[in-house]
Amino acid sequence: MTVTTEFVLRSPSLPLVSIPNSIQVDTIESTHALCLQPDVQIFSARFDQDDKVSEEELLDLDEIMEAELVGETSDKTVYRLTVELEESVSQAFEPDFEGVELEPTTVTTEGWHETKVFRDYENFNAFRKSCEDHGISLDLLSISPDPSSSDNQSEDGLTDRQREALTLAISRGYYESPRQVTAEELAQELGISQPSLSTLLRRGERQLIASSLDSQVPLEMVSR
Template identity: 60%
Template sequence: MNIVTEFIIDSPLLPLVSIPDTLEPDEIECVHALCLQSDVRTFTVRIDPDDDVSPENLSALDEILETTLLGDTSDGTVYQLTVELEESISEAFESEHIDATQLESTTITDNQWHEKKLFRDYESFNEFRQSCENNDISFELVSISSGPSVSDGIAESGLTDRQREALSLALSRGYYESPRKVTAQELAEELDISQPAMSSLLRRGERELLSASLGTNGQLNTLSV
């Protein structure tokens, strides 16, 4: 059974807590995270423009390797930040410990992340909580309840059966892990289709999922240069 959880993790070593700690914002929102390497993550964050945070302010922080200003939405200025993780945080955030989907933007304050995630089952949630505690990350559970099936959520996203099949196979085989455990060619062979056809299924499926997740509110206004 899927588990919907709301929790707070607390550590001065958590990614991006240096922003509210040293700059003006009381909090920022993290809307997406991508694993590049075991100790490097790229985060998409939203910051209130009234907080007067500049790309130069962000780039000056020790943990941030690269800062990219993406644009503006009605909810704030959006940045893509590439961050080098502390060793203990990297271990806690390993993909094998996080069998979950982010349900809402993560609120980041001084030393804390406030998150809402859907875990595949209670065992997956408990493994993540234990991993945090093993790496000296304080874990406070705010709420926990049974959630809808992951497959139900996928079915409502507008995916075709073939796109769903391709994405499910790719996820189960480790295609979206870093480093990847399987290639698109290997996935294509399992489905008995060509590699370009497999890549097209994944790309179109990913686009459908992103469109369903972000909606029109997730679109960015392009910056002029």
């Protein structure tokens, strides 16, 4: 079951983050292939035409090795940038996480805003751990299973809401020892009360156990 994730990566070592910190631009749209080739140095960067970014400004930055103007669209100026990739970034992306980028990376002074699909939540959690092990923090904004892989109630008996709560709990390290997130923090992310979250997790866990054991014990299904 694939999961769609939205998150922000934060680290001064990330490519292109020096640009909005040094040049008067709010955002950069970039495409890259770090998940496919961890030592990639070529980035496509799109700037708003109103920012009037020049090759000279880009080449003045320490991380930019080459800057080539590719062309312009109705509202964007497109550059092909060759960057000096820091070793920690290459190492963070080195394992095969099978992450597919859905939208271009948005680069701001805060870091990289990305939307990616991963094979499953374990794959995403491995990606997050690799990033954090190499000094790149990951702030998860949202995570959801592929709706095409299950209807309101799938073969394992989980409701969509139970699956969402369990998926978030696992991805945020709730079931790790020691726990990396509290129930209160998870409840805030889901926009529900802590007792409601505890109920979702408890009934979801019970349903999964019963399903895996092929139990015939009747379970009360909830709509939340």
